[in-house]
Amino acid sequence: MSFIAAERIKLTSTRSPWWCAAVGVAATIGVASVSMITGDETGFTGVASTQLGYGLGMAVVMVMATLAVTTEYSVGMIRTTFLAGPKRTGALLAKTFVVAIGAGLIGLLAAFGSWALGLILMPDADLALHGSAEWRQVGGVGLVYLVSAVFAVAVGILVRHTAGAVSLVLTWALMLEQLLALIPGFKSLAEWLPFEAAKQFLLAGQTSEGTQPWVAMAYFAAVGGALLAAAIAVAKRRDA
Template sequence: MSLVAAERIKLFSTRSPWWCALVAIALPIGFAALLASQGGDEVPLTVGTTQAANGLGRAVIMVMAALAITTEYRFGTIRSTFQATPNRVSALLAKTAVVTTLAAVIGELVAFGSWAVCRWIKPEADLALDTADDWRSVAGVGLVFALTAVLALGVGILVRQTAGAVALLLVYSQLVEGLVTLIPRIGDDIHQWLPFFAADQFIGNDASGQPPRDLPLSPWGYLAYFAVIAVAVLAVAIITANRRDA
């Protein structure tokens, strides 16, 4: 536990996580408010659409999580970390625990914040959380944010450079996955197995606007699939860091 406490001090004693958290929360809630107030009648406001903008928060979480480890490499504190805790696996898992917990908390704030602001703006819309699917769409955002942080930490540990890690994560999640659908014939099939598509399926917001397709996995199946990918990337990263010179 002392390692987790050490990582907590580390994370909260610089300003960038605070800024990232603020932006990660404000941006999607702001967009949700915009959607609710300006959407008019063309966009029916449902529990699912209140979560349409949380991808913005997720992108910021990726930056925050990547920064948490790449700044350690950038400023050499990773060596102090490994000096104090030569068991690198423990040290990096402690960091993962802290960053992931923060991401989960931010995810829940984003989800319930977006939902609440929409209800406040449009009290007449049916936004009650009645079904298990409704709850999954909203409360599930925390899980997705947490796993996104795991994935971003893994990439950060592997790449070690802030610019490289952030560029890789953002370009992949915001562009590459979408572009894959443009590949003729096989594009859509590949797309169904990409990690952030999987995360979106769990939340149940299909930003593509395409009609529902027959998907190979259930929402919870997709969450498990996303989790396996995130944990696998982190595992490879930690094994690499353990072997590599610090």
């Protein structure tokens, strides 16, 4: 618990996480509002149409999560952290837990903010949360942001340098998987890409037939957990 308390203080006592949280919420709601106002032919209807900005907000949250790790490496504070927890696993897991919970809360705020704005901008649309599918499409954004933060923390631990880690997570989340899915030979593998799985979790029933949303979420979380485990193993073997 002491590790968690320390990481909470680290995260909330600097300005960058607060700015990232504000920008993440604003970006998510902003992109969704533009889509709802212009009435773009996105192929999404109902509640799903209010969550089209989740990707941009997710990218901002991943930057926040990456900075939570790489900043400590850049200023040398990570040595103090590892002195407090010589085995390193507890300290890194605590950091991941605090950052991921923060990211999840940002996702929930952004998602329900987008949905509430949709009630105003699209009064004639059926945006009621009738059942589990609609609740998943809105509340699931928080879960996706949470797991995305785990990915970002893992990349930060592995790369350690801010510019490289941020570039990698943004390229991966926003570009790489979409580009791979366009290559004919990789189309059949697209469903195994982690962020594509996250998309299927949120938009199952809108993007394809027969998608099992919670299976997709479990796969997304499993890949994130495996990457974090690998990152911690590497961190334990090398100098701070």
